[in-house]
Amino acid sequence: MSSSLVVSRRNRRTPYTDRVEACGVQDYSIVNHMLLPKSFNRSVEEDYWHLKTQVQLWDVSCQRQVELRGPDAGRLAQWMTPRDLSHMKVGQCFYAPLVDEAAGLLNDPVILMRAPNWFWFSIADADILLWAKGLALGMDLDVEVTEPDVSPLAVQGPRAEDLVALVFGEEVRSLRYFQFRELPFADRCLVVARSGYSKQGGFEIYLDDSSLGGLLWDTLWESGGVFDVAPGCPNLIERVEGGLLSYGNEMTRENNPFEINLDRFCRLDGKVDYVGRVALQKIAESGPSQRIRGIVFEGRPCPPCAAPWPITIDNKVVGQVTTAIWSPAFRKNIALGMVTKDHWTFGQAVDINLPDGETRRGKLCQLPLR
C-alpha cells in the first residue's frame, strides 16, 4: 500500500484515520503536516459520479484551525485579510484571502466567527499559525493564537442534507450556505457549517474533541446506509469543473487576489486597514496582469499536472496550466490556468503544451465550467 510512504509521526494521523483505513484508503496526500486521503478502492471517475449523486464522508482534518481568541482577536483577524470583516456576525463563515505586505497570497481560508473575540481560520496548506503568531507577537497584541483540537469532517453530495439531518436534527435544513450552528452530539455541541470543498452541497462538522472521531464517523456512516454513503475526498474532476481553486496549485505567494478573481473580497477604499493594503491598492490602479481561467482542451486524457504547463498562442507563451484532468462529463480535458491580460477573453483559442512535447488545442472558458 503506497500510504507506507507517509508513515511517521510528522505526517499526523487524524481522529478518523482508523476508520478511513478500515474503509480501504489507498493513498494519502499531506496537507498542513496531516494525512488527507486521496483515493479509496475506485477510480477518480467512479468517485466523481458517486459524489454527484449520493453522499460521502471526507476526512478533512487537515483543514486545521488557527484560533484567534482574546481582546485583540478581531483586530488581528482584520489585519490578516483584505476582506472587510466589520459586518461579520457570529455564526457566519467568510471565505477570505490572506496576503503578505506585497499582496502575495499566503492562504485562502474560511474564517468562522465563533464569538466577537473568537475566530477560527480554517486553512489551506501553509502554516498560517506561525504567520498569525508572528504578527501578534511583533505587534504586541492581546490575543491567544493556537491550533485547537478541531478536526473537520465533511459530508458532501446531494444527499448530505438528508444524512446530516438524521444525525444532527432537521434544524440543519434551515442553515444557509456559509452559516454554522452549534448542534448537540454525544453530550457536546459541535459546530456544523453548510460548506465544503465541492459544488454538490453539504456540511462540515468541526469536531473539537479527537476522542470522539470514531463515534462521529460511525454515527454518520451507520445513518448513511440508506443513502449509499461512501468514503471520499476532494475530487479533482469535480473541483476543476466547479472552479474551486487550491492554494499551492492555482495560487502561490507569486499571485495577488485579483489574479484569482477575488476582487470582491478586497476592500480598497482605505476604510479598512490590513497587511498588504497599499500594495493591493497599487495593483488595483492598473488592474492585474493575469487572471485564472477555465480551459477545455482536446485529445486523449492528459497526464497529471506536476509543474505548470505553458499556454501558448502562435508559439508565444500567454499563461500556464496549473491543474488538469480528463472530464467524463465534458468528454474533454479540463483545466485551470493563469492567462495574461491581452489574451484572457472567454472563447480565446490557445495551445496547451504538455511535458512530453505534444501540443493540444483548447479554449478559455468561464468558471465554473458548464
Add this chain to the structure above:
Amino acid sequence: MSSSLVVSRRNRRTPYTDRVEACGVQDYSIVNHMLLPKSFNRSVEEDYWHLKTQVQLWDVSCQRQVELRGPDAGRLAQWMTPRDLSHMKVGQCFYAPLVDEAAGLLNDPVILMRAPNWFWFSIADADILLWAKGLALGMDLDVEVTEPDVSPLAVQGPRAEDLVALVFGEEVRSLRYFQFRELPFADRCLVVARSGYSKQGGFEIYLDDSSLGGLLWDTLWESGGVFDVAPGCPNLIERVEGGLLSYGNEMTRENNPFEINLDRFCRLDGKVDYVGRVALQKIAESGPSQRIRGIVFEGRPCPPCAAPWPITIDNKVVGQVTTAIWSPAFRKNIALGMVTKDHWTFGQAVDINLPDGETRRGKLCQLPLR
C-alpha cells in the same frame, strides 16, 4: 508507482527531480511543500550499508532557505533563536532551535551567515518564512524575508570528501565541520558546507540557480563513478543510531529545547534577548520534566511508528517512542523517545507498547547509540 499520489504543483518538484526519477525513485515524502525522495530500488537496510561505506547524492531541496537580508537581519535572526549569535562569523553554520513565546519548538534549522546583514535559515518542516515575515512586519524591522531559489544537494558518506574534492577542488578538504565556503561551479560560486543529516560525513551544496540542477547532479554523478556513488536520502536506521532528531517526530511545539537536550544552545543569562526567553528561563529553574533518550528493544523488527507508542514501567506510562526501526548493526530495534524525569536514567529498563497490543522489553541508552 506510488509517487503518483503526490503529483500536483502544490507538492513542488526540485531542480533535481528529473535526475532522481531517472535513478528510479520509488516514493517521496513531502517536506516544506516539496518532494523529498524516500527510497530508491533497494531496502532501507541496503541503503544503510551503502551510506556507511560509500557516497550518496541526496536531493534535500526541501531544506528550504529562509533568507533574512537587510539592516535588521542580524537583529531578527537573534530574536528568533535562544542561541547566542553574537560571536557568529561569516562562513559559519549554527544549529539553532527556534521557539515561540512559550518556549515551544518551532523548528531546528541550521543558520548560515552569508554576510553580516545576510542569513539563511536552512529549515526543517514548517513555514518559518511566515513566522519570520510576521515578526518582521509586526516589529516594523528593516529586513527582507524571502525564500530564495536555493536548493541544497547533499553528498553524504565516507567517500563524500573525495567526490566533492573532484568537483570543487582540494580546498574542500580544509573545510571544518559546519563551515562553508563559496566555490566556483559553472561560472557561479556556490555555497559548499561541511554538513548534512547523517553521521557519515559529507557536504551540502547550496545551489542558488535551479536551472543548473541537472548539471550539478550530473557532474557529481559522473565524477562519483569511481566511488560507487548512488542516489540516496536521509536513512532512518542511520539517523536513529546517530541520534539525529526530526522536527515533527522527536519534537513539536509541545516540547522545549531542554527536552531535546539543546541546553547548550540556550543563552539564559539575559545578556541576549529573543522570543521565549522568559518562558525558557522559567523552565530552566526547575529543569525539564522529560528528555529525549535512545532506546534499544527486543524482538522481531517493529512496524513504523506512525503515532507515539507508550513507554511504560510496571504498566505506568513514563514516556513515548516517537521513531523506531530495526537496526541490522545492533540486531535489535532502536528508537528515539521522550522519557519523564524520574525514569530517564541510562540503562533504565522499560516496556515499549506496540500498537498491536504487544509489549517489548527495552532499555534507555545514550545518543548516539553505540
